[in-house]
Amino acid sequence: MRLPDPGQSAPAATALPRGPHPAWIVAAVAFVTLIGAAGFRSVPSVLMNPLHEEFGWSHGTIGAAVSVNVLLYGLISPFAAALMDRFGIRRVVASALVLIAAGSGLTVFMTQAWQLMLTWGLLVGIGVGSMSMPFVATITGRWFVRQRGLVTGVLTAAGATGQLVFLPLISALATEHGWRLPAVLVAAIALAVVPLVLLFIRDFPSDMGVTAYGAGPGDDTGMRTRATGGAARALTVLATVARKPVFWLLAGGFAICGASTNGLIGTHFVSAAHDHGMPATTSAGLLALVGVFDVAGTIASGWLTDRVDSRYLLVGYYSLRGLSLLILPMLFAPEVEPSMWAFIIFYGLDWIATVPPTVALCREHFGVDGPVAFGWVFASHQIGAAVAASGAGFIRDIQGDYDLAWLIAGGLCAVAAIMSACIRRRSPVDGAVVA
Known part of the structure; x- marks a missing residue:
């Protein structure tokens, strides 16, 4: 089927008579793109010890560079979601992949710690931030009505798959050839994904003359809307949703989610295992195995989100995660x-199972602003991850081990469970907030 030129006016949305709905093609390419983004983001955790050994940089210094990466990964997200509204998904994602390639490729020339901050921290952080979870919310919000929660879970699981493939x-x-070869490989893979995005991603179903998957008569989901300002809209949405307590409950819980996953386990698990005599290849394999079970856990969470109150899911996820960290x-x-x-099996099932119910709650409470609102919630996720990435590194430098970091994270997860329990339900009839 020939794809229409994006510059042409969109034809009227109609249902395709046969064959797979284009939404599934868009979702498949998004899945591949998210696999790459997750893999690129997880690389520094494996390179921490090689960089420490070659340059003598402390774990805290390298952790700070990772913090810049994960912080930008979150802070760029709401602006990226708004820029996708303004300039289109394809342009934003393709540009992000080029930034990742530049940041990763330039690391082979670095000799100072600030250069690690600039390349892997700044450039790669902006790149992966432009393809983060708000990208998932945008794709599912525009292209799917039916099975939206399940598709959200599948796309979110792409992050785990990327970790599984890359780590x-x-x-x-890195063990056999040094850390520079993996950096070049990441750059090459990022560039290789660009043509897929340009060829197969479309911004709205109406651009292809179809409706969103599962849209009924009169449902305007997937119809092209008038482009609005990127940064201005992101800030306007923040000003609006910040007045609602539910936003701060979601953002606070998600900050703890980020601290206990990407910031702590994702960044420091390999180093912590190495402290106890475990080979880096073995611990990296365990971290990748987390990704195997995360695929199943996140898809299952998406399926449950279509059927169970999202608040109860979050309470369960955070409570069980906290208990597992306390015994780690x-x-x-x-x-x-x-x-x-x-532990690896359980933590994998729980790793980012929080995303589908959080996306659903943002859509429920913030309506059409849901993807951008989730971008800000996700920004809090990465702020928490950045604090944990640096904080755990400094705890390791001062205490000589990570034990205190695991215990703090376990306690914070209990706080996240309480915050989730405090979210009030929104009536599907009149939009009123009820107990």
Whole structure:
């Protein structure tokens, strides 16, 4: 089927008579793109020890560079969602991939810590931030009505898949050939994805003359809307949603989510395992295995989000995650014991299972501004991750181990569960907030 030129006026939306709905093609390319973004973002956790050994930079210094990356990954997200409204999904995502390629490729020339901040921190952080979870919310919000929660779970699981694909490969390459080869590989893969985005991603279903998947008669989901200002809209939405307590409850819980996943486990698990005598390739394999179970857990969470109150899901996810972190310090050993296998399986199932219910709550409470609002909620996720990435590194430098970091994170997860329980339900009939 020939795709229409994006510059042409959109034809009237009609249903396709046969064949797969274009929404599934767009979702498939988005899945591949998100796999890459997740893989690019997870690379620094594997390179922490090689960089420390070659340059003598402390874990806190390298963790600070990772903090810049994850902080920008979050702060760019709401603006990226608004820019997708203004300039289109294809242009924003393709530009982001080019930034990632530049940032990763330039690291091979660095000799100072500030250059790590500039390349992997600034350039890659902006790039992956432009393809973060608000990208998922934009795709699902425009292209899907039916099975929206499930597709949200599948696309979110792409992050785990990227981690699964990249971490063992990056670890093996860094061990055998040094850290520079993986950096070049990331740059090459980022550039290779650009043509897929330009060829197959479309901004709205109406651009292809179809309706959103599952849209009924009179449903205008997926119809092209008038472009609005990117940065201005992002800030306007923030000013609006910040007046509602539900926004701060979601943002606070998601900040703790980021601290306990990307910031702590994602950045420091390999280093912590190395402290206990476990080979880097083994610990990287365990972290990748988290990604295997995260795929199943996040897809299941999306399925549950279509059927169960999202608030209850968040309470359960955060509570169980906190308990697992409290016992983690007792599980590290030179060899992988059965108890560590149990932790990896459980933590994988819970890793980003919080995303589908959080997206659903943003859509429920903020309506058409839901994707941009979720961008700001996700920004809090990355602020929490940035604080944990730096904080855990400094705890390691001062205490000589990560034990205190795991315990703090476990306690914070209990706080997130309480915050989720305080979110009030919104009536589907009149939009009123009820108990």
